[in-house]
Amino acid sequence: MSVAIKANRLTPYMFLAPAGIILIFALLYPIGYMIYASFLDWSPSQRIGQAEFIGFRNYVNLWGDGAFRESFWVTIRFAAIVVTLEMVLGVGLALLLDRNIKGMAMLRTVFILPMMIAPIVVGLMWRYMYHPTVGIFNRTLKNFGFEGIPWLSDSTWSFIAIVIADVWQWTPFIFILALAAMQSLPRSALEAAEIDGANEWQKILMIKLPLMMPVLIVTLLLRLIDAFKVLEVILVLTNGGPGLSTEILALRIFRTAQEFQELGEAAAMSNLLLMMLMALTIGMFAYSRVQEARLARQRAAVEKDAD
Amino acid sequence: MPRIRLENLVKRYGDVEVLHGINLDMDENEFTVLVGPSGCGKSTTLRMIAGLETVSDGEIFINDRPVSNLEPKARDLAMVFQDYALYPHMNVARNMFFALRLQRRPKKEIDEKVGNVAEMLGLTDFLHRKPGELSGGQRQRVAMGRALTRDAGTFLFDEPLSNLDAKLRGQMRAELALMRQKVRKNMIYVTHDQIEAMTLGDRIVVMHGGYIQQQGTPEELFKRPANKFVAGFLGSPPMNFLQAEIQDLSGQPVVRGKGFELALPAEKATAAASQTSNAVTLGIRPSDLHFSPDASDQEAVDLQVIVSEYIGAQSVLLCDCGGQKVEVELKSETPIALGETLRFAVNREGIHMFDRETEVAIR
Numbered sequence: 001m002s003v004a005i006k007a008n009r010l011t012p013y014m015f016l017a018p019a020g021i022i023l024i025f026a027l028l029y030p031i032g033y034m035i036y037a038s039f040l041d042w043s044p045s046q047r048i049g050q051a052e053f054i055g056f057r058n059y060v061n062l063w064g065d066g067a068f069r070e071s072f073w074v075t076i077r078f079a080a081i082v083v084t085l086e087m088v089l090g091v092g093l094a095l096l097l098d099r100n101i102k103g104m105a106m107l108r109t110v111f112i113l114p115m116m117i118a119p120i121v122v123g124l125m126w127r128y129m130y131h132p133t134v135g136i137f138n139r140t141l142k143n144f145g146f147e148g149i150p151w152l153s154d155s156t157w158s159f160i161a162i163v164i165a166d167v168w169q170w171t172p173f174i175f176i177l178a179l180a181a182m183q184s185l186p187r188s189a190l191e192a193a194e195i196d197g198a199n200e201w202q203k204i205l206m207i208k209l210p211l212m213m214p215v216l217i218v219t220l221l222l223r224l225i226d227a228f229k230v231l232e233v234i235l236v237l238t239n240g241g242p243g244l245s246t247e248i249l250a251l252r253i254f255r256t257a258q259e260f261q262e263l264g265e266a267a268a269m270s271n272l273l274l275m276m277l278m279a280l281t282i283g284m285f286a287y288s289r290v291q292e293a294r295l296a297r298q299r300a301a302v303e304k305d306a307d
Numbered sequence: 308m309p310r311i312r313l314e315n316l317v318k319r320y321g322d323v324e325v326l327h328g329i330n331l332d333m334d335e336n337e338f339t340v341l342v343g344p345s346g347c348g349k350s351t352t353l354r355m356i357a358g359l360e361t362v363s364d365g366e367i368f369i370n371d372r373p374v375s376n377l378e379p380k381a382r383d384l385a386m387v388f389q390d391y392a393l394y395p396h397m398n399v400a401r402n403m404f405f406a407l408r409l410q411r412r413p414k415k416e417i418d419e420k421v422g423n424v425a426e427m428l429g430l431t432d433f434l435h436r437k438p439g440e441l442s443g444g445q446r447q448r449v450a451m452g453r454a455l456t457r458d459a460g461t462f463l464f465d466e467p468l469s470n471l472d473a474k475l476r477g478q479m480r481a482e483l484a485l486m487r488q489k490v491r492k493n494m495i496y497v498t499h500d501q502i503e504a505m506t507l508g509d510r511i512v513v514m515h516g517g518y519i520q521q522q523g524t525p526e527e528l529f530k531r532p533a534n535k536f537v538a539g540f541l542g543s544p545p546m547n548f549l550q551a552e553i554q555d556l557s558g559q560p561v562v563r564g565k566g567f568e569l570a571l572p573a574e575k576a577t578a579a580a581s582q583t584s585n586a587v588t589l590g591i592r593p594s595d596l597h598f599s600p601d602a603s604d605q606e607a608v609d610l611q612v613i614v615s616e617y618i619g620a621q622s623v624l625l626c627d628c629g630g631q632k633v634e635v636e637l638k639s640e641t642p643i644a645l646g647e648t649l650r651f652a653v654n655r656e657g658i659h660m661f662d663r664e665t666e667v668a669i670r
Binding site: 186188189191192193194195196197198199202206207210211213295297298299301 | 391393405
């Protein structure tokens with residue numbers, strides 16, 4: 001009897017076990033390895049046992065490394081700019097397309113297409129479009145009699161170029177989430193606002209956006225986490241150049257390990273990036289916790305009144 | 308306060324016409340109730356008055372000014388919705404003064420108005436709560452308060468009590484009636500509940516299938532229903548309908564059906580005489596049937612009891628009358644047995660007749 005009950009209680013863990021084991025080998029082990037490696041002076045020609053333990057020196061070196069600091073700032077700037085643009089465009093599009101017009105379903109599908117394309121393909125596509133002579137942008141500009149733009153060879157323009165590519169690919173993500181949030185808004189509250197005398201802008205600013213805020217904040221954090229990790233598109237488009245103008249952290253890590261053969265330093269950078277993403281993720285969970293707690297408090301208050 | 312007039316109001320969704328030319332004239336400060344079963348077009352009519360639905364044809368006049376092309380906010384209305392439609396992210400006070408804030412009224416005036424209305428509705432202690440922290444009845448009151456604070460010329464109510472449980476609904480109905488005495492404004496109230504309609508309305512408009520069936524005071528509609536639908540819709544338990552024929556028995560007109568034969572009062576007989584067909588539907592309300600074992604044959608019907616529903620002081624008996632079902636009310640202490648045949652006297656004024664084809668009242 002008691003054995004049966006015990007077996008019953010253990011059943012869920014048994015089903016979880018395979019996933020848990022895979023997680024340990026495929027995630028926790030490499031992360032532990034990475035953390036350990038970040039304290040080593042380690043080149044790919046050495047076995048890990050032969051590498052010299054140097055404590056926090058990798059981290060100290062990073063602090064003094066101007067190139068790393070530059071790429072750190074590029075990453076922050078990139079993430080802040082693309083996520084801001086994507087939020088504004090995505091929510092704006094959702095506000096525009098949240099209506100029943102013929103062909104709207106089709107239009108919505110078209111809008112989310114970029115998200116479904118593999119990042120490498122996106123990178124290649126944009127590289128051809130940005131091509132200084134045969135690319136569509138410069139050809140068009142020249143057709144109208146303007147000068148071509150050095151899209152990928154000027155440090156300012158190449159940053160703009162990667163921002164445009166990222167905004168093109170990821171605005172749809174915010175668009176569909178914002179649209180979903182908007183369509184679940186209480187219709188009657190909006191009608192009430194109409195009768196109370198709110199115009200379209202007031203309805204958006206005072207009713208729609210505040211009610212969508214919880215979804216928008218989670219969307220923002222998700223996008224921010226993703227933007228910090230971006231690699232493939234930029235790798236294909238500019239490979240970090242010219243100079244360090246588009247070298248985001250992920251790319252810097254990749255090159256530190258591949259080209260400079262500094263595995264320890266690359267591990268230390270990865271650790272820093274991981275910690276930053278961790279902070280964002282925890283922030284996101286904390287936010288949803290706070291939301292839930294508030295709802296629970298409201299429910300408790302209602303029940304107390306009912307007594 | 309403005310007068311509202313609907314002229315040939317039509318609503319179409321694509322090819323489907325749901326309102327077929329509604330004509331309605333509401334007096335100043337009148338409490339008008341639109342009542343009818345689901346899908347009768349009552350809510351659509353209200354939403355068209357509010358400006359939430361477009362007008363397909365016809366016109367709405369507020370104070371003789373056509374408004375069907377105006378935005379809701381230009382129509383000087385306040386509305387209470389079925390699901391309350393409160394702004395979930397604003398507290399009670401903000402919900403209530405939202406409209407005033409949009410009008411950029413001075414803060415002092417806003418505070419004063421919100422304070423007064425909150426006091427009147429017993430919401431003073433809840434002003435800082437969000438709607439999520441309120442019970443159903445309180446939310447309902449906030450919705451009402453929001454409409455009152457707005458201080459509009461016309462109040463629209465779209466089934467405001469139907470989300471409440473039975474006890475609370477009764478309570479809120481009484482509060483509404485009380486509020487009605489303090490606030491003299493145009494009110495248009497939509498409901499499917501005939502009791503709400505009867506207790507609250509100055510004028511009741513019964514709708515069915517996108518047409519107005521009849522309008523008038525509760526008493527008019529109850530006593531002189533224009534057709535079989537109105538007769539069956541108002542009153543609880545509902546009116547009984549029996550298939551019958553009008554016949555002339557040696558100078559005495561009677562209405563006769565399976566298992567009954569009733570003498571017709573003179574004026575009914577005159578009305579019936581002008582009919583082309585003898586086939587009628589006889590309608591008698593349960594309240595017009597009285598248990599009376601000594602009544603004469605031509606003033607009474609004999610009913611065999613099938614089911615007795617005890618509901619307290621009264622019982623509702625479902626009876627058989629020559630194969631047709633009849634409901635009557637009876638004091639619960641009357642000793643009766645199932646299957647027993649009882650004699651019920653019929654009130655002379657309680658005899659309603661309807662043309663069997665057109666269902667229009669014969670009167």
